[in-house]
Amino acid sequence: MSKSPHTLLINPTITTRSASARFPLSLLHLSAALDKQGSSEILDGNVDRDLIAATLRKMEDGQFDAVGVSVMGGPQIAPAIDVSKAIRERFPRVPIIWGGYFPTLHTNTALAAPYVDYAIRGQGEESLPELLNALRQPVPALAHIGGLSWRNGDSIVHNPSRRFSMHEHGAVLPYHKLGDPRRYLARTFLGRRTAAHQAAIGCRFHCTFCGVAAMFGGITMLPAAERLERDLRYLKYELGADSVLYFDNNFFDREEDMIPLLEVMARLEMPWWCFARSDSLLRLSESTWKLVRKSRLKMAYIGAESPNSQMLKEIRKGTRPDQTLQVTELCRRHGVIPELSFMVAPPEDTEAETEHSFEFIRELKRVNPETEIVIYIYTPLPESARHEKDRAKRPGRPLLDLHGEPIQFPQTPEEWTQKHWVDYYCHADAPWLTDKLRQRIHDFVTVLRCRFPTVQDLRSPPWAKLSLSAMATWRYRFRRYDRPWELNLANRLVQLRMPQVTGL
Structure with missing residues (x-):
């Protein structure tokens, strides 16, 4: 030994x-x-x-x-x-x-x-x-x-759970153990050599559907500004990174805590992408937004989730639909692209809530056409997977399948590898969806992404994206989403990027 x-x-x-x-x-x-x-x-x-x-x-x-x-x-x-x-x-x-x-x-x-x-x-x-x-x-x-x-x-x-802490290693992470760390720098719409980084850990919110809330239990730890500057300088000057994906579970926390970090980022001016919340962005002062602009934030991934206020309360999201509308306009004024995610097809009022989300998305596109939309199926965590504190405060409702039977979640890792459970975990399908609604969602997403191709797609040539957008215009305008055969055919030739599948 x-x-x-x-x-x-x-x-x-x-x-x-x-x-x-x-x-x-x-x-x-x-x-x-x-x-x-x-x-x-x-x-x-x-x-x-x-x-x-x-x-x-x-x-x-x-x-x-x-x-x-x-x-x-x-x-x-x-x-x-x-x-x-x-x-x-x-x-x-x-x-x-x-x-x-x-x-x-x-x-x-x-x-x-x-x-x-x-x-x-x-x-x-x-x-x-x-x-x-x-x-x-x-x-x-x-x-x-x-x-x-x-x-x-x-x-x-x-054993009892351990409280989370922000560990200070005293030096940059051991990137050398990955061989050549420069091979992890990717070409994205942010830059030619985009690095992934995580500054803070955790999230202080308790959304019932979220694995982050289940893992961290409402705790957030932010780094010292000196640590962030040390890490970013290494990525920029040693590895040659020119932009950053921040994988913090919620980048914008309390404004007073964010200002020292934004000042560091404003000095280095590396274009960046992050996760954010609409309420946090709306609370930022004009002077902080000036720092955000100088730091070159290009896109913020914001969990809109639903246009239903009651549903947002039930899942403990802590935001409102009117804030989603406001933040799309706010981002437009500050030159930031809002990337909004929605969870359609909840277990209750499945079809009506899905159509409500479609209409809300159209409204957001009218407010800010550059808004990016990512659509998932709402697939709550099993009750046993939620954080122990949240289970005790608010037990979840039993989940039923299409036939009204209680859903039995896998009991072994092998069972979780079955396609329908992988799809459940990836928010791509749910046991309560009918074939008709599943197709309806697929068709809406097809029309939407063809009408508004994502700026994150660097592979498809501009002429192809313009052609698909023109082909989808009439369907989008008249809400003719069903069976977009011509768009499906065109997509075989031009495979548009899907952020919910590929990610940044």
């Missing part, structure tokens, strides 16, 4: 091509924490496309005390299963630890798998090093490790 823990961290494949890979930020943070007491290596399946072969080669070349696998729900579950099974078969004595959103929200499901030994819920920068040190003892003492879930015989033990 090595003198200090040596850990392999794995990011299973989730992108369709390596060019879409972004920095595996969670593993970079974990690696920085692990290296304080030991050492770690990173394998990214989005770059190493034959992940299983790359994993087995690395494990044969070096002795690892444990393997940590980061797992999101949806399409990342299947490759996480495959690589975990391969490790268990070839190296049966090496502990396999799952972390990330999936084991946090579905802990018992993850630990139902024989190839998962431990699950870390929430933040892992403290829990994982403590677990590795405990496993090196003759009799591991596990009960004191916050955020850890583990099997004790036939039962599963959930």
